[in-house]
Amino acid sequence: xxxxxxxxxxxxxxxxxxxxxxxxxxxxxxxxxxxxxxxxxxxxxxxxxxxxxxxxxxxxxxxxxxxxxxxxxxxxxxxxxxxxxxxxxxxxxxxxxxxxxxxxxxxxxxxxxxxxxxxxxxxxxxxxxxxxxxxxxxxxxxxxxxxxxxxxxxxxxxxxxxxxxxxxxxxxxxxxxxxxxxxxxxxxxxxxxxxxxxxxxxxxxxxxxxxxxxxxxxxxxxxxxxxxxxxxxxxxxxxxxxxxxxxxxxxxxxxxxxxxxxxxxxxxxxxxxxxxxxxxxxxxxxxxxxxxxxxxxxxxxxxxxxxxxxxxxxxxxxxxxxxxxxxxxxxxxxxxxxxxxxxxxxxxxxxxxxxxxxxxxxxxxxxxxxxxxxxxxxxxxxxxxxxxxxxxxxxxxxxxxxxxxxxxxxxxxxxxxxxxxxxxxxxxxxxxxxxxxxxxxxxxxxxxxxxxxxxxxxxxxxxxxxxxxxxxxxxxxxxxxxxxxxxxxxxxxxxxxxxxxxxxx
Ligand code: MN
Numbered sequence: 001x002x003x004x005x006x007x008x009x010x011x012x013x014x015x016x017x018x019x020x021x022x023x024x025x026x027x028x029x030x031x032x033x034x035x036x037x038x039x040x041x042x043x044x045x046x047x048x049x050x051x052x053x054x055x056x057x058x059x060x061x062x063x064x065x066x067x068x069x070x071x072x073x074x075x076x077x078x079x080x081x082x083x084x085x086x087x088x089x090x091x092x093x094x095x096x097x098x099x100x101x102x103x104x105x106x107x108x109x110x111x112x113x114x115x116x117x118x119x120x121x122x123x124x125x126x127x128x129x130x131x132x133x134x135x136x137x138x139x140x141x142x143x144x145x146x147x148x149x150x151x152x153x154x155x156x157x158x159x160x161x162x163x164x165x166x167x168x169x170x171x172x173x174x175x176x177x178x179x180x181x182x183x184x185x186x187x188x189x190x191x192x193x194x195x196x197x198x199x200x201x202x203x204x205x206x207x208x209x210x211x212x213x214x215x216x217x218x219x220x221x222x223x224x225x226x227x228x229x230x231x232x233x234x235x236x237x238x239x240x241x242x243x244x245x246x247x248x249x250x251x252x253x254x255x256x257x258x259x260x261x262x263x264x265x266x267x268x269x270x271x272x273x274x275x276x277x278x279x280x281x282x283x284x285x286x287x288x289x290x291x292x293x294x295x296x297x298x299x300x301x302x303x304x305x306x307x308x309x310x311x312x313x314x315x316x317x318x319x320x321x322x323x324x325x326x327x328x329x330x331x332x333x334x335x336x337x338x339x340x341x342x343x344x345x346x347x348x349x350x351x352x353x354x355x356x357x358x359x360x361x362x363x364x365x366x367x368x369x370x371x372x373x374x375x376x377x378x379x380x381x382x383x384x385x386x387x388x389x390x391x392x393x394x395x396x397x398x399x400x401x402x403x404x405x406x407x408x409x410x411x412x413x414x415x416x417x418x419x420x421x422x423x424x425x426x427x428x429x430x431x432x433x434x435x436x437x438x439x440x441x442x443x444x445x446x447x448x449x450x451x452x453x454x455x456x457x458x459x460x461x462x463x464x465x466x467x468x469x470x471x472x473x474x475x476x477x478x479x480x481x482x483x484x485x486x487x488x489x490x491x492x493x494x495x496x497x498x499x500x501x502x503x504x505x
Contacts, residue, residue, distance in 0.1 A: 001300075001323045003168050007074035010051045010067050011035040011103075014084030014133065017055050019122050026123055027053050027081045030107040034079065034151045043157035045324060046074060046164050053081075057088040064092035075099035075167040077160070080129030081107065082122070086136035093140055099167040099468045100144035101160065102137065104130040105151040143467045159460070166464035169317040172273065174203035176316075178302075178309050179272040181214050182281025185306035190448040193310050193398035201403055201469055204273070206309045215284025218262030229257035237382060239366040249368045249378075252287070256380035259285065260292035267301060274302030274312040279351070279374035288374045290352030290381040291366070293331075294425075297355035303331050304450060305353050310396045310403075311450040315355075317465065318394065318452045327455025328357030332393060332427070334449050337435070344435035345413065345428050348393070348453060352381040354425035358453065360387040369423035386427035388413050393429075393451040394462055395442075402496045405466045406447035407459050408438050408476040427453065432478045441476045441485045472496055 013031040015024060035050035054060045067073045075098050106126050137144055147159040184192055195206045230253060233239055243253040267275055275296075279288050297303045302316025311331060318329045331353055338345035351373065356364050364384045371379050391412045397404050410429035419426065431438030459475055466473040472492050476485070 001320065003172050003320060004045050004323060006072055007046045007168055007171055008072045009046055009048045009075050009077055009164060009167070010070075010073050011038070011048055011077040011079070012051045012063055013053050013079040013081045014060070014089070014129070015053050015055050015080075015082045016084055016088070019082060023082070023123055024053065024055065030081060031079065034105070034107070035077075037151060038077070038157070038160065041157045043154060043161050044164055045161065046168065048077065054084070057091060060089050060092035061095070062092075064096040068095060068097040073098055074171045075101060075164070077101045077103050078133065079103045079105060080126050080133045082125055083129040083132060086132050089133070089136050090140070093136065093142055096142075099163070099170060100137075100142065101163050102130070102133060102144050102146045103151070103156075103160075104146055104148040105156070107151075109150045109152070143470060145464055145467070162458060162460040163464045165321040165323070165461050166468055168323070169320040169465050170202075170468050172320045173313065173317060176204040176273045176313075177271060178204055178206045178313055179267060179270060179275040180206055180208045180307060180309050181211060181276065182278040183208070183307055185278050185280055188306060190397060190446075191304070191306055191308035191310070191450060194400075195309070197398065198310065198313075198403070201471060202313070204313055207270075207272075211281055211283040211285065214262065214266055217266045218258055218285065221258045221261040221265070225261050226254050226257045229260060230254060233257070233366055237364045237366045240368065243366060243368055243380065252368050252378060253366070253380055255286045255377070256289075256291040259287065259289045260295050263289060263292050263296060264299075267296065272301070274304070274309070274316040276304045276307050276309050276312050278305070278307045282374055282376055285376065287377045287379040288352065288371060290379040293353040294356055294382050297330060297353070298357055303353060303355075305331065305350060306450075308448075308450050310398065311448065311452065314394060314396045314452045318454050318457045318462075321461045321465065322454055322456035325456035326360075327389065327391075328355065328360070329452060329454040329457060330355035330358045332451045332453035334393075334451070335426075338428075339435075343430075345430055346410070346435065346439075347426055347428050348451075349424045349426040352379055352424060354382075356382050356384065356425070358386050358427065358455065359384040359425070362387055367423060381423070382425060383423060384425045385415065385419075386412055386425070389455050391427070391429060391453060391455045392457065392459060392462075393453050394457075395447040395451045397446050397448055399446065401500055403469075403471040404445065404474060405462060405471055406442060406445045406474045406476065407462050408432070408442060408447075409459060409478070410438075412455070432476070433480055437480055437482060438476050440482055441474075441480055444482070444486060445474045445476075445489060
């Protein structure tokens with residue numbers, strides 16, 4: 001993914017001149033070695049660049065200004081190998097705009113019991129240097145991720161990996177464009193939101209389009225292009241015989257291919273990262289784009305149905321975070337429940353638009369079925385079951401004064417049934433800690449029916465992403481109780497209201 005090739009993480013360490021040049025030379029040497037080690041880690045998906053050490057207020061400020069202004073810098077890793085008095089950092093941190101990871105590590109893993117002397121203590125004092133650094137960040141209310149441990153430990157690399165992925169998503173959205181075909185599904189509340197507030201919080205701009213412009217792109221697709229897409233479908237999926245050449249519905253498949261090509265042209269030419277459709281505004285299109293949305297999600301675009309631009313962007317952000325992983329990411333909707341006390345489940349699906357990246361090795365069938373909603377021709381869609389495994393759902397809502405990201409960890413399970421009459425892709429999951437608690441918690445938190453669903457993206461990545469973006473996170477997992485969650489929601493309300501009041505948002 002281009003963003004990971006373009007993005008650099010800058011690493012420095014903070015120090016001071018108290019210890020003499022010899023010590024500073026070692027600080028430089030050690031910082032370089034750690035940066036290079038992290039850069040070489042297969043667990044960290046972006047380049048980590050050594051950027052020297054800072055020992056004076058001017059050097060700190062210079063570093064922060066340069067990192068903030070540099071297009072390729074996606075975030076900074078700060079390490080306090082020695083003590084670095086934090087008043088030196090105030091001016092720099094106050095202008096820093098890039099995500100910060102405070103790596104609280106130590107060059108040596110073990111205390112050299114027989115050799116340790118005061119020279120060693122002066123060099124290897126991150127245990128208190130990191131605390132001085134933590135204080136000023138906390139005092140200045142700076143969001144950052146603190147990662148503690150020995151720098152060669154894989155566990156540390158996993159923590160950094162999650163943050164790098166979150167930083168990549170943040171970078172991806174900054175200056176990004178979203179295409180919205182038609183408006184919101186009429187009367188629906190949760191999919192609405194303040195686009196200006198979203199741009200301030202996340203950096204992306206939502207562009208609205210009438211359907212005529214999309215229809216013109218679709219009409220301009222030539223037959224050769226349609227032929228080649230149809231061939232691609234036949235190779236990649238199990239295509240229903242009625243849709244094959246000579247079949248009664250072959251024209252519908254060609255129309256679906258035309259929709260895909262037209263949409264893709266529109267999104268590519270306009271450099272959009274995500275898009276929405278709505279069944280209430282399909283003027284000029286023959287079908288509700290089902291297969292087209294599935295295919296474009298598969299190619300990496302974010303998607304939200306019924307005009308849901310917040311979820312469309314969230315799906316794209318999650319696709320960036322899940323880069324290079326195998327479990328996939330999709331637009332999703334909580335649909336129906338299994339209330340059997342022995343096995344309480346949620347079935348997730350959508351009218352059509354579920355991304356086949358979450359199908360794993362499952363058979364993906366291309367089928368055509370009637371769709372009552374939307375009043376158009378029968379749409380073509382991919383139908384599949386989602387394989388079992390740990391997963392999560394995330395929802396971004398606009399509370400009027402702030403955004404809240406709600407995350408529910410779930411366990412996707414096999415249905416154990418064929419579901420022969422269900423004409424859509426579907427996933428079945430057991431939410432954590434249990435269906436009753438999770439659904440109540442989700443509803444108390446105001447979470448939407450639309451979500452981003454993934455087997456790759458973790459709670460840690462999403463929390464890091466929310467913290468970098470300065471928004472609220474509500475996590476529903478195996479530790480959740482309703483009593484504590486209700487308190488958390490009330491406290492968060494107070495915190496974010498005060499933060500906004502003090503000009504902090
Ligand atoms: Mn929906």
